[in-house]
Amino acid sequence: MATQQTGTTRRRRPAFTQPQSAEQRTRHPAVALAMALPCAVLLVLLFGGWEQMAKQAEALADLIGR
Numbered sequence: 001m002a003t004q005q006t007g008t009t010r011r012r013r014p015a016f017t018q019p020q021s022a023e024q025r026t027r028h029p030a031v032a033l034a035m036a037l038p039c040a041v042l043l044v045l046l047f048g049g050w051e052q053m054a055k056q057a058e059a060l061a062d063l064i065g066r
Contacts, residue, residue, distance in 0.1 A: 044050055
């Protein structure tokens with residue numbers, strides 16, 4: 001015969017829906033930069049955005065007066 005559980009069973013909520021406790025801290029900005037920078041470089045190389053980025057940097061330097 002199969003055993004039956006008595007009482008109510010508690011189901012865990014997925015981690016993304018659980019409220020964050022006070023002891024959980026946010027990620028350091030350097031870690032976020034280390035994660036995002038390789039993706040940004042890859043996208044620049046794949047889509048040829050290097051020239052556009054150089055043009056915008058030059059335009060910004062002209063605005064600043066350098």
